Amino acid sequence: MTGDWEAANGRFLAASLEWLRERLRHPGEEVPVEAVESAEAIDPPPALTVLAARLGLSRFERDTLLLCAAVELDPSVAGLCAEVHGNPHMAYPTFGLALRVLPDPAWEAVSPQGGLRYWQLIEGVSGQGVVSAPLRATERAVNYLKGLNSLDDRLTPLVTPLAPAELSASQRRVAEEVASQWALAGPVQLTGADEAAKRQVTAYAAEISGLAAYRLQASALPAQPAELGQLARIWQRESALLPLALYLEGDGTDAGRFLDRIGGPAVLAVREGGPGLRSFEVSPPTPAERALAWGEVLGTDQAAIDALSAQFALDLPGIAAVAAVAGADPEKVWQECRIRTRPRVDGLAQRLEPAAGWDDLVLPEQARWLLGEIADQVGQRTTVHETWGFGGRNLGLSVLFTGPSGTGKTMAAEVLADRLALDLYRIDLSTVVSKYIGETEKHLRKLFDAAEGAILFFDEAESLFGKRGEVRDAHDRYATIEVDYLLQRMEAHRGLAILATNMRSTLDTAFLRRLRFVVEFPFPGPAERKIMWQKAFPARAPCEGLDxxxxxxxxxxxxxxxxxxxxxxxxxxxxxxxxxxDTVLAAARTEFRKLELPVPERDFRR
Incomplete structure (x- = not known):
């Protein structure tokens, strides 16, 4: 509020208090209101007038609130109340006093559904009786009348403000639709995996609607219906006085009940939408929008722009933050993007630091060629998906590495990560699969949401991808659902997803058709093993006479x-x-025994 309005609001309060004192000095007599009406004719109106209009208070309720606040604003009012009561110990207002001295008295104001009690503007109604109980205005109400409009202390520990941020054009369109829906029908759902984007869209929708947006986690809602109702009522009041928009993060029964109670401008932020509310999907900026933002950073380096916009689903503030740290150096920008988008997968995956390069691979020519094709497809996504229009649902690159244990599947994944300069995460599917229905999908959803853009290496794929026979029971049916869900997420994953298995024969051919590449890692023959032995000893190692x-x-x-x-x-x-x-042969003998393999002595003699 401006200083001019604060001064005018003060004059209105002073005139209103003088009018009130006269009503207390002369109960039942008419007191002129011209001074109050004159002081009230300001733009914007005084705080008491605004509060009464926004909360639907009657004239009597408005004057009763003024009476209760007057004790805090003017100490002499308490003595006048005692005089009207005819008891020096009753130096406080009551509903009975208000009904006696204020114009247009109404018994409805005494009820729990009356505006004063419903909106928790007054305190003090107790076992003494509603009419005779001492009343006082709440601190929030008194501060508001004085022109101090801040969030109720009971909400402050539960909510955090949302600050507007720069949005892409596609995100702004969603925010504008949300604001329009608020004006027409109240709460909406925002769906999608990008939590930051949903918060930013909500903040922008609030800004263009003239609202302050706050975030509340559904897990913080009270479980008891009475407490939930009280919190909803406080939020409704604050939303009217400030006014506010709510970003409710998470779902569940309590979240739905809370939204039903508060109505108004509110967002339910969920991963996947459900019935009941109008849904809007929120996504990161499109690759084309990211390319425009990267163009402002990198100028004419189109190759770097295309690679960055295809690989990293950063929002516009994220791109600006990367540029502030890394400048316009494409290599530094790429590394900073990797750091900023590095997922937090909470024990579901292990990040592998590549320890091998392309020259370390010893594979048949066909396998090496396929790995090169995979790397090229990752690098050409922008051209094919965006420029040539092949985009759609299947944006991911899903491949299968198959072969006996120890034949280089993990090393090949490391080589691809090194060549593409991307993070590599190893996921043991046997630890992700749960016997509880729905838990496997929950783990996979969390993993894919967190690891957007990284290379995902799923080991032990046979633990999930068994051959589908006849569906005999519910367990078989849900196992099929889990596999379909994994394949669906791999196809939508904006990156490379690799499945690895030692037992291709256990995999259903229907699943194999949904994979882009299958790379065979055969057990090495003598020629490949010779090269591997030669590469196994570093140049600085003191080797002598190795055959x-x-x-x-x-x-x-x-x-x-x-x-x-x-x-x-x-x-x-x-x-x-x-x-x-001899040393190498001794070590080999130990390795064979460790793996419980036969040790033919003729092979271990010099």
Whole structure:
């Protein structure tokens, strides 16, 4: 409020208090109101007039509130109340006193549904009797009459304000539709995985509606109906006085009941919409909108702009924050985007730091070619999906790595992550799958929502992707639902999702058709094993007389070779010698026994 309005509001209060004192001095007599009416003729109107209009108070209720507040504003009023009561110990207002001295008395004002009690503007009605109980105006009401309009203290610990942020054009359109719906029918649902975007859309809708937006988590709502009703009533009052818009985060019965009670400008923010409320889906800025924002940062570097806009689903404030830290250097910008979008997956996934490069892969030519194709498709998403119009539901790139244990599936995922400069997360599907119906989908939803844009490597895929036979019971039916849900999320994932399995034969061919690539990782032959042995020992390692042709005859996988080489190095270091053939063979013998594999001695003799 401006200083001029504050002064005018003060003059109105002074005139109103003088009028009230005269009513108390001369009960039942008419007191001129011209001074009050003259002081009330300001723009905007005085606080008492606004409060009465917004909360629907009658003239008698308005004057009763003034009477209760007057004791706080003018100490002499308490003595005048005692005189009217005829009892020096009753220096306070009551409903009985108001009915006696104020014009247009109405018994309806005494009821719990009357505006004063319903909106909790007064306190004090107790077991003494409604009419004779001492009354006082609440601190919130007194402050409002004085021109101090701040949120009720009972709401402050539960809510946080939402600050408007820059939105993309598509997000602004959603916000404008939300504001229009508020004006027509009240609360709406905002759906989607991007919580920040939903909050920003709500804040913008509130701003263009002239409202202050606050966030309340549904988990903070009281469970008891009486307490929930009281909180709803306080929110309705505050929404009228400030006014407010609510962003209610989460769903559930209490959330629905609360929205039913408060009505008005409110948003229910959920992952997936349900019946009852008009729904609007909120998404991050489109790749085209992100490209425009990145263009302001990177200028004419179109390749970097396309790659960043396709890979990282940042909002416009996020892009501005990255630019503030990394400037216009594409490499620094890319790394900062990786850090800012790094997911928090709460134990559902493990981030792997790539320890291998393209030259470390020892695979058949077909497998290497397919891996190159996968990397190229990740890099060309903007051209194909956006420029050429192939976008749609299937924005993700889903692939299957299949082959015996230790043949390089995890290493290949690391190589792709290194080549694409993306984060890699390993998920053991056996830990995600739950015996409880619906829990598996909940875990997968949380994972995909958090890891948008990262490379997801699902190990032990056979734990979920078994062959579908005849559906015999509810467990079989829900297992199929879980698989379909995973494939659906992989297809919509804006990134690379890799399934890995040691047992391709257990997978249903109907599922395989929904994957873009299948890469075979065969058990290595002697030629591949020789190359692996040569790569297993760093150039600085003190090797002497190693017979790689002889070592290649051992039936070992790539993972076994890496373990054997490392153990041989420790054996040599402990003995204070170089890494020699006998040391490597001793380490190999230990590895075979660890895996309970046969150890034909002729293969381990020099």
């Amino acid at each position: 790689f042709d002889r070592l290649a005859q051992l039936q070992t996988s790539g993972a076994m070779i890496r373990n054997i080489a490392l153990n041989a190095a420790f054996l040599a270091a402990a003995a204070g010698s170089s890494i020699v053939q």
